[in-house]
Amino acid sequence: MAKPMSAAQFAAALRAEGVTVVEVGDWERHNRNHMGPWGPVNGVMIHHTVTSGTANTVALCRDGHSALPGPLCHGVIAKDGRVHLVGYGRANHAGLGDPDVLAAVIAERPAPHDDEASVDGNRHFYGFECENLGDGQDPWPDVQLEAIERVAAAICRHHGWGPLSVIGHLEWQPGKVDPRGFGMDWLRARIADRLKTSKPAPLPKPKKPVVDLSKLVAAARSNPKASGTPVTYGGVRIVEAALVNAGYLSKAYSDGHFGSATVDAYAKWQRHLGYSGSAADGIPGMTSLTQLGRAHGFEVVT
Structure with a gap:
């Protein structure tokens, strides 16, 4: 007790x-x-x-x-x-x-x-x-x-x-x-x-998924839900999963399309980091994406 x-x-x-x-x-x-x-x-x-x-x-x-x-x-x-x-x-x-x-x-x-x-x-x-x-x-x-x-x-x-x-x-x-x-x-x-041990050894570090920033930005700017042309990258799903985990995106919108719901959720993440105005536009940048990856287990490449 x-x-x-x-x-x-x-x-x-x-x-x-x-x-x-x-x-x-x-x-x-x-x-x-x-x-x-x-x-x-x-x-x-x-x-x-x-x-x-x-x-x-x-x-x-x-x-x-x-x-x-x-x-x-x-x-x-x-x-x-x-x-x-x-x-x-x-x-x-x-x-x-x-x-x-x-x-x-x-x-x-x-x-x-x-x-x-x-x-x-x-x-x-x-x-x-x-x-x-x-x-x-x-x-x-x-x-x-x-x-x-x-x-x-x-x-x-x-x-x-x-x-x-x-x-x-x-x-x-x-x-x-x-x-x-x-x-x-x-x-x-x-x-x-x-x-029985006093100093536990760390777990093997899990392999992190990788998000390609250039492809992610292209997906975000295309706004596929508005245009009707789906743009699906593995990185979109990884970022959406991170936004769900962070509480900014409903799991119902975690669909692999960087549409308006995901843009809005990413903008909330940017504002959480201190961005404001046009800087919080929902389009991933290197700094905000790297910080999201550090918090939720993925790496960023350009």
């Missing part, structure tokens, strides 16, 4: 464990605290998303949907091992669960079978959604599994918890199957080994 970390402590703990962190929009203040308390915290809960595509997954976990408002977790662990922070505080991820399981997590002993749903897990657990279809066939890349291990170990290390403080959603709430594709006992064994 512990007081939740501050948002700054949370991000710092993950980075200290070697996790590659992507901060999405106003994640530090995005929460459901108006619906109930956040804390004391007792453990870490792991989920799978039943989605594919990192940009869409991150947007869904940040915003939620009409039946389940976001954030749906604190961090999204993508297939490339990056951890996208989408909210901090109370999040809609755990739901009601078994009080006997919570008691076992607090006591750090093996959890019993979950056969009841009466305790508010959103109050008591850090939650991570892992990008996977959850069908038992979608692969779990090694770099993603290592990121899950590191994330859980980082939180346990900060609070002085052991690996039995980490559970899967399937161990908390009757009828849940996530995470599907690896065993929680297997994961806890890896976490236990990691917690």
Whole structure:
């Protein structure tokens, strides 16, 4: 049982464990605290998303949907091992669960079978959604599994918890199957080994996608939605995904066309950087694009 970390402590703990962190929009203040308390915290809960595509997954976990408002977790662990922070505080991820399981997590002993749903897990657990279809066939890349291990170990290390403080959603709430594709006992064994080390080694640096500035500018200036002539470059999709992650573009407009919605979103990003007037025209330039890439994991070439 512990007081939740501050948002700054949370991000710092993950980075200290070697996790590659992507901060999405106003994640530090995005929460459901108006619906109930956040804390004391007792453990870490792991989920799978039943989605594919990192940009869409991150947007869904940040915003939620009409039946389940976001954030749906604190961090999204993508297939490339990056951890996208989408909210901090109370999040809609755990739901009601078994009080006997919570008691076992607090006591750090093996959890019993979950056969009841009466305790508010959103109050008591850090939650991570892992990008996977959850069908038992979608692969779990090694770099993603290592990121899950590191994330859980980082939180346990900060609070002085052991690996039995980490559970899967399937161990908390009757009828849940996530995470599907690896065993929680297997994961806890890896976490236990990691917690024996005092200086965790960093994760291998993920390969960054590359955006060609000249092609991106051509796409932006063509305004394909206005002209009716689609101009699609791989770089447009990468930049749109970054704008979605940053909270400036709706995922509905992340379509590979640098149309008016994307231009408006990019102009908001420019204004965020301090540009004004004609300088915030929504057309990517080297400085603003490089900064967007640094924040959201891509490189720029000319």
